Amino acid sequence: MKVIFIIIDGLGDRPVPELGNKTPLEAALTPNMDFLVKEGICGMMSPLGLGFTPESGPAHFEIFGYHPFQEFYPKRGPIEALGAGFKLKDKDIALRINFACLSNGKIIDRRAGRIKNVKIFEKDLSFCLENVNFILKAGTEHRAALILRGENLSSEISNNDIHKIGVKPKKIVPLEKSEQAKFTAKILNQYLEKTHKILKNHSENKKRRNKGLFEANYLLFRGGGRYKKVISFKEKYELKSCCIAGTGLYKGFGKFLGMDLINVKGATGGKDTDVKAKFIAAQSNLKKYDFIFVHLKAPDLFGHDGDFLGKKNFIEKIDKNIPLLRALKNKGDVLLVITGDHSTPCSIKDHSGDPVPILFSGKTVRKDSNSKFGERSCAKGGLGRIQGWQVMPQILNLIGKQKIVE
Ligand code: ZN
Numbered sequence: 213m214k215v216i217f218i219i220i221d222g223l224g225d226r227p228v229p230e231l232g233n234k235t236p237l238e239a240a241l242t243p244n245m246d247f248l249v250k251e252g253i254c255g256m257m258s259p260l261g262l263g264f265t266p267e268s269g270p271a272h273f274e275i276f277g278y279h280p281f282q283e284f285y286p287k288r289g290p291i292e293a294l295g296a297g298f299k300l301k302d303k304d305i306a307l308r309i310n311f312a313c314l315s316n317g318k319i320i321d322r323r324a325g326r327i328k329n330v331k332i333f334e335k336d337l338s339f340c341l342e343n344v345n346f347i348l349k350a351g352t353e354h355r356a357a358l359i360l361r362g363e364n365l366s367s368e369i370s371n372n373d374i375h376k377i378g379v380k381p382k383k384i385v386p387l388e389k390s391e392q393a394k395f396t397a398k399i400l401n402q403y404l405e406k407t408h409k410i411l412k413n414h415s416e417n418k419k420r421r422n423k424g425l426f427e428a429n430y431l432l433f434r435g436g437g438r439y440k441k442v443i444s445f446k447e448k449y450e451l452k453s454c455c456i457a458g459t460g461l462y463k464g465f466g467k468f469l470g471m472d473l474i475n476v477k478g479a480t481g482g483k484d485t486d487v488k489a490k491f492i493a494a495q496s497n498l499k500k501y502d503f504i505f506v507h508l509k510a511p512d513l514f515g516h517d518g519d520f521l522g523k524k525n526f527i528e529k530i531d532k533n534i535p536l537l538r539a540l541k542n543k544g545d546v547l548l549v550i551t552g553d554h555s556t557p558c559s560i561k562d563h564s565g566d567p568v569p570i571l572f573s574g575k576t577v578r579k580d581s582n583s584k585f586g587e588r589s590c591a592k593g594g595l596g597r598i599q600g601w602q603v604m605p606q607i608l609n610l611i612g613k614q615k616i617v618e
């Protein structure tokens with residue numbers, strides 16, 4: 213039996229008065245997901261345990277059985293660097309970068325006027341400093357990833373991005389007393405100074421200046437972390453897996469676990485992403501893989517914007533395309549699992565510790581009497597309350613791959 217596992221980012225929500233006190237998921241017309249619930253079993257899942265509010269990264273790790281607080285967690289820098297296409301080596305330090313605009317010593321735009329692409333700067337910003345190789349790779353728009361490769365490095369360093377404009381950028385400081393952290397902070401500050409000079413004089417920025425656009429002349433760092441290879445998903449579960457995602461973080465997450473990345477045209481990671489194309493990709497890769505992870509980012513983005521109608525409409529768009537996958541399940545050899553990685557209530561425009569609905573649909577499932585995919589209906593489901601770490605064991609149980617505990 214094969215698995216299609218869909219994570220709808222930020223799926224859970226709280227009642228919205230304008231939606232008649234329903235959540236966006238409850239208000240959405242979702243006949244297809246409702247049917248999956250009817251043919252399956254549902255419940256509520258707390259990714260890190262009830263009440264804990266996760267970022268997407270730790271939530272995904274926990275749900276896939278990699279415990280970020282007990283075991284190794286690389287933080288966002290290395291995950292996004294993998295997503296940007298870096299091949300990382302053990303001990304590499306990776307950071308997320310925003311190209312920003314600095315003027316008279318102050319940050320005046322954190323995204324350099326949402327510059328379309330920063331690939332043109334890659335080469336000039338990749339060089340060696342005190343025997344450490346700095347390598348920069350462009351991401352989407354103003355984003356990039358930076359890796360530091362060398363000896364005596366530490367990931368225990370501060371960010372220089374304080375998410376504000378009109379202020380001086382912070383200096384990078386060591387977050388622990390080790391020589392490695394002091395050294396890493398020192399060379400990063402040198403790198404910042406040097407790259408600011410290079411960028412100020414770059415022909416591309418001269419062009420931007422002449423056009424009255426924000427220059428991309430300063431680098432903001434965050435999410436610094438150290439890369440370490442971990443046991444792959446394949447080794448851990450004996451399942452050949454692939455990842456279908458649009459956003460760098462989730463592509464990087466898939467790569468970190470050793471999944472194959474399936475690039476889908478139209479999978480933007482944004483609100484305009486092509487859900488149908490992603491599901492078709494899942495369908496066509498089912499022969500080759502045992503476990504297909506499909507990630508959909510948009511509901512989280514709508515949640516952060518407080519756009520409950522947008523969130524509701526996007527959930528309906530997902531639902532419209534579910535028959536593509538249900539057809540596979542009907543053949544009897546596919547388990548469909550749908551859940552979120554956390555709640556992103558529109559009312560608070562941020563993540564919360566509220567549990568998210570989860571459904572398992574397939575021939576081995578012991579059906580419950582539920583027939584609606586929603587927060588409060590799933591709270592009455594046959595699975596009851598589960599935690600993130602219990603999702604993978606339950607999947608293994610349902611596909612007949614769980615080992616007996618002796
Ligand atoms: Zn998330």
Ligand code: ZN
Pocket residue numbers: 222268512513516556563
């Ligand atoms: Zn979010």
